[in-house]
Amino acid sequence: MWWNNLGLKEHLKFARDRPVECFMFAVGLNFHPGYTSFRILLSKVINLILIIDDVYDIYGSLEELKIFTNAVDRWDVGATEQLPECMKTCFQVLYNTTCEFAHEIEEESGWNLALPHLSKAVAIARPFPLFFFAFFFSPYGVHTFFSTTHRDGIKEIADFLHKNEDLVHNISLIVRLTNDLGTSTAEQERGDAPSAILCYMREMNASEDTAEAKIKGMIDNAWKKINGTCLRTPQQLPFLSPFINNIATNIARMAHSLYQAGDAFGDQEQGSRLIQSVLVEPLPL
Known part of the structure; x- marks a missing residue:
């Protein structure tokens, strides 16, 4: 639903449309019950990574990519005015999703400093800290975290990752x-x-x-x-x-x-086989 509501399939026809493959990746990172919100948030992150990768590899000119990169570095929607509409849309979705992510963290934990860390991670093209926040602020992660440390320690861990x-x-x-x-x-x-x-x-x-x-x-x-x-x-x-x-x-x-056997994100036939194996077919006994 989230993916369809974004409308990126219509605005960015050159980008890969791989929401199920992205969810499969999230399942591979943590399949345990109780981490549904982690998998949902992570699926969004991976979808955005694929889109941005395609913007850089397939669509944008060198000059456009410099402007796009500068907008991400500054974390400024206004800096995208000179870009084509599809690249403006891409940045706006990236911006909105990251802000939404930070808001969910604040709702779960009361910590209101997540956005600077998340925007920094996006600016230097590092999804790794985003995975961390998704993990610790899923319901089970919050319970585990706050049973072992205090709220001020969140910044300590974020700094550890950086x-x-x-x-x-x-x-x-x-x-x-x-x-x-x-x-x-x-x-x-x-x-x-x-x-x-x-x-x-x-x-x-x-x-x-x-x-x-x-x-x-x-x-x-x-x-x-x-x-x-x-x-x-x-x-x-x-x-x-x-x-x-x-x-x-x-x-x-x-x-x-x-x-290991090609490109499960780029080759839809191979990706489909892997999805069937991981998410649909039972393990043979």
């Missing part, structure tokens, strides 16, 4: 590189922007097999660093460890699942 750039970087790196491994061939055929594999091949004068091996090695190294953070977090912030050790690492795991 300061731990390595965790954010390594999870984002795995998502980016698994995407490149799964989509590089198809993107080359379409003439899309070069992937990490193609860039490495050109820079190092390497074969495709060598480039893929290098990318897989980078993914393995990122996992080692993530696992190190998972071991340290319980000592630093015990109440944050459920998020880091489960939800955060599941972001990287879902990236492997989506791109």
Whole structure:
């Protein structure tokens, strides 16, 4: 309903229409009962990420993208006046949804400082902190959080996420590189922007097999660093460890699942098979 009410399918015909795939990703991050609001909010976030990705990769000119990026950095709807209507609509939806998200957090917890953290996360293209807020301000998350800490500690945790750039970087790196491994061939055929594999091949004068091996090695190294953070977090912030050790690492795991055999977001046939397997068909006994 939310997706249809936005009207983005009519305004942004070039963008991917993948609400079910986005929900499947959210289920992969946390399937436990009691986190319905987390999955709903996260599905919205992922939908918006896909749309913005398509605006940058497919639609916008360099000059338009500079204006769009500046508007996001300033968090200013008025800064989009020179953009085409579809890009104005995209920013307005991003702005409204983020504000709605912050309002829901305030309603749940009484914390009125979520918006600066959320807008900062959007401005530097980091969905990771948004996942955190969705998790902790779902009904079960609020109960767990406030039974182990005080309200002023929310800012402490938000600051922890902003300061731990390595965790954010390594999870984002795995998502980016698994995407490149799964989509590089198809993107080359379409003439899309070069992937990490193609860039490495050109820079190092390497074969495709060598480039893929290098990318897989980078993914393995990122996992080692993530696992190190998972071991340290319980000592630093015990109440944050459920998020880091489960939800955060599941972001990287879902990236492997989506791109291990191609592009489950770009290839609707493959995406449909994965949805059937995850959400519809029972596990064989």
